[in-house]
Every structure is written in structure tokens, then in C-alpha cells.
Amino acid sequence: MHIQENISLAPYTTFQIGGPARYFIAAASESEVLDALSFAREHQLSLFVLGGGSNLVVSDKGWPGLVLKIGIGGIEVGAGNGKRMFTVGAGEDWDAFVARAVKDNCAGVECLSGIPGTVGGTPVQNVGAYGQEVSETITSVRVVEIDSLTARELKNAECGFSYRTSIFNSSEKGRYIVTQVFYSLTPGGAPRIEYADLKRHFASNSNPTLSEVRDAVRRIRASKAMLISPDDPDSRSAGSFFKNPIVEMVEYDRIARLPACQESKPPQYPAADGQVKMSAAWLVERAGFAKGYSLGRVGISSKHSLAIINRGGATAAEIVALKNKVQQGVLQTFGVQLHPEPVFVGF
Numbered sequence: 001m002h003i004q005e006n007i008s009l010a011p012y013t014t015f016q017i018g019g020p021a022r023y024f025i026a027a028a029s030e031s032e033v034l035d036a037l038s039f040a041r042e043h044q045l046s047l048f049v050l051g052g053g054s055n056l057v058v059s060d061k062g063w064p065g066l067v068l069k070i071g072i073g074g075i076e077v078g079a080g081n082g083k084r085m086f087t088v089g090a091g092e093d094w095d096a097f098v099a100r101a102v103k104d105n106c107a108g109v110e111c112l113s114g115i116p117g118t119v120g121g122t123p124v125q126n127v128g129a130y131g132q133e134v135s136e137t138i139t140s141v142r143v144v145e146i147d148s149l150t151a152r153e154l155k156n157a158e159c160g161f162s163y164r165t166s167i168f169n170s171s172e173k174g175r176y177i178v179t180q181v182f183y184s185l186t187p188g189g190a191p192r193i194e195y196a197d198l199k200r201h202f203a204s205n206s207n208p209t210l211s212e213v214r215d216a217v218r219r220i221r222a223s224k225a226m227l228i229s230p231d232d233p234d235s236r237s238a239g240s241f242f243k244n245p246i247v248e249m250v251e252y253d254r255i256a257r258l259p260a261c262q263e264s265k266p267p268q269y270p271a272a273d274g275q276v277k278m279s280a281a282w283l284v285e286r287a288g289f290a291k292g293y294s295l296g297r298v299g300i301s302s303k304h305s306l307a308i309i310n311r312g313g314a315t316a317a318e319i320v321a322l323k324n325k326v327q328q329g330v331l332q333t334f335g336v337q338l339h340p341e342p343v344f345v346g347f
């Protein structure tokens with residue numbers, strides 16, 4: 001086990017922001033995870049589990065305890081019931097796994113192409129995009145329970161998946177470390193073309209391949225700076241900064257009658273239990289935060305109104321200041337409280 005001290009966390013995040021970790025260990029296997037947990041326990045260190053750092057705002061003070069970076073690799077493939085089963089190490093790069101699945105002509109994750117981060121990060125917020133979510137293909141998740149230092153497998157139904165939620169970021173937050181994820185994909189299956197941008201893209205191609213869909217998703221994402229690129233400062237972000245609010249129909253009707261909604265009604269999409277999902281991007285823009293808005297060294301992406309970006313050399317405090325400003329603006333204009341999607345570390 002290689003224990004490092006006072007390691008800057010900024011290079012481990014897509015925001016490129018964050019102070020140092022007092023201790024830092026990269027674990028390449030489940031037994032290394034257990035060793036690191038024993039070290040943290042012995043020294044009474046608070047623990048933060050790091051994946052690809054693509055959904056984090058790390059404070060300028062950093063993390064006073066142990067940051068455990070999950071680097072468990074490996075992709076194993078099996079078959080059963082006409083499905084292809086992929087057992088994937090939590091530290092594998094998510095998009096590399098999607099590329100592999102698409103190359104193997106297996107459907108189920110093609111719309112999730114280009115999402116940064118690790119495989120282990122995907123069940124945490126039930127990663128989703130373009131009409132697909134990982135909860136549709138995850139059969140189970142192998143975890144280490146931090147308190148008991150034991151490993152177990154949680155079936156899909158035990159993970160409590162819903163929109164950007166699972167037990168891992170809600171009821172059981174801080175209880176488990178994900179070490180492997182099991183996905184069941186469909187060999188030769190048709191790609192999912194549900195999202196408007198994708199439908200438009202394939203208007204003249206009724207039978208696109210998985211590989212064509214993957215390419216299209218990556219192209220669309222790049223046009224919105226939702227694909228990490230060192231050449232695109234608009235992608236120095238944590239992706240969408242706010243979750244789309246899910247509200248009761250009466251609440252939607254109240255919002256739609258507001259003066260700010262007289263020119264055009266807010267977009268609405270069906271959600272569970274008769275509720276409606278609203279577009280956080282629409283609310284943010286109409287509250288006065290247009291694409292390209294800047295506040296010193298932070299701002300809103302010029303390609304996507306939901307992405308807060310580090311325009312260069314920004315601090316976590318500056319990100320938080322803009323987050324607060326946007327939340328206040330949306331609250332004042334629409335009476336809607338926006339909730340951030342990234343995880344705040346060390347605040």
C-alpha cells in the first residue's frame with residue numbers, strides 16, 4: 001500500500017479545483033481497499049472515496065483525512081439468457097467500457113457514451129443521458145461495507161435507483177465502496193433513439209448501428225461541451241450543475257402563470273407518479289444566467305446553460321458563490337429551489 005501525503009486534489013477533478021488530501025491512497029484491488037480502510041480506522045481518519053472526480057466540487061481547504069482513489073480494473077465477459085454479462089472493475093474508465101460494449105455490438109449503454117468518470121461512479125447517481133440510465137442494465141453491484149470491512153453483492157432492486165439517485169448517495173451514503181459493477185447488455189440489440197437531439201440526428205437513417213449512435217452522442221455532447229476536452233475550456237466543469245426539478249402538476253401550473261413565463265411556457269416532461277420534470281437549464285436562463293455569463297474566473301458554459309465552469313484559475317469558493325447566485329435568482333424568479341448535482345467535498 002502506497003500512502004501519499006498532502007496531495008493536491010485539483011488534478012483529480014474535472015473542475016481542476018480543490019485543496020490537498022492529508023493522506024491519499026490509490027487502491028487497485030479489493031484487498032487494497034480493505035488495507036486502506038484499516039489504515040483510516042487505525043489513524044481515525046475521515047474517508048472520502050474518489051472515482052474520476054467528474055462530479056465533485058472539492059473545497060479550497062481540501063480533505064483533512066484519507067482520500068481513497070478507486071483504481072480497480074478489469075472487464076470480464078460472460079453469457080446467459082441471451083444476454084452478455086459484463087463484470088467491470090469500479091476503477092475502469094466509464095467511456096472506455098461503453099466503447100468496448102459497442103464494439104462487441106451489445107446494446108444498453110450506447111446513449112451513455114462520453115460521460116466522464118469511472119464505472120464505480122455510475123451506480124452512485126444512477127448516471128443517465130439521452131434517454132438511458134445505468135439502472136436499466138446494472139444487475140448487481142459488488143461493494144465493501146466500510147464499517148464491517150466485508151464484501152457483498154447488492155442486487156439492482158436493493159440499490160434504490162431513481163432519477164440521479166441510489167442508496168449510495170442517499171439513505172446509505174458513506175456506507176459502501178463500490179468495487180465492481182455487473183451489467184447485462186443485449187447482443188445485437190437496437191440502439192435507443194428516444195431523445196429529441198438523437199431523433200433529429202437520425203431523421204434520415206431509420207436503422208442506425210450502435211456505433212453510429214455512440215458517435216452521434218459524442219458529437220452532440222462535444223457541441224455542448226459535455227465531452228471533456230483539454231482544448232475546450234467550457235468543459236472544465238462537473239457537467240450539469242443542477243438537477244432538473246421534479247414538481248407536482250399544480251406547482252408547474254403556478255410557475256407557468258408567472259410573468260417570466262408569459263412569452264413561452266416552461267418545458268415539461270412526464271415523471272413518476274403524475275409529477276412533471278422541469279428543465280433546470282430553462283429556469284437558469286430565464287432567471288438571467290445566459291450561456292457565457294461570467295463572474296470573475298467562473299461562469300456559465302457558452303455552450304450549455306446548466307454547466308458552471310472554471311474559466312481558469314478559479315477557486316471552489318468562487319464556484320460556490322456563482323452556484324448560490326444562480327440558486328437565488330431561480331428562487332426569486334420562479335419560487336423553485338434548484339439542487340446541485342455534484343458532491344461537495346471538504347466544506
Ligand SMILES: Cc1cc2nc3c(=O)[nH]c(=O)nc-3n(C[C@H](O)[C@H](O)[C@H](O)COP(=O)(O)OP(=O)(O)OC[C@H]3O[C@@H](n4cnc5c(N)ncnc54)[C@H](O)[C@@H]3O)c2cc1C
Nearest residue numbers: 049051052053054055117118120121127128129178238239
Ligand atoms: C463534462 C461532464 C459531463 C457529464 N455528463 C453527465 C451525464 O450526462 N449524466 C450524468 O449522470 N452525469 C454526468 N456527469 C457527471 C459525472 O460524470 C458522473 O456522475 C460520473 O458517474 C461520476 O463518476 P466519477 O467516477 O467521476 O465519480 P466522482 O466524481 O469521483 O465521485 C462522485 C461521487 O461518487 C462517489 N464514488 C465514486 N466512486 C465510488 C466508488 N467506487 N464507490 C463508492 N462511491 C464512489 C464519490 O465518493 C462521490 O460521492 C458529467 C460530468 C462532466 C464533467
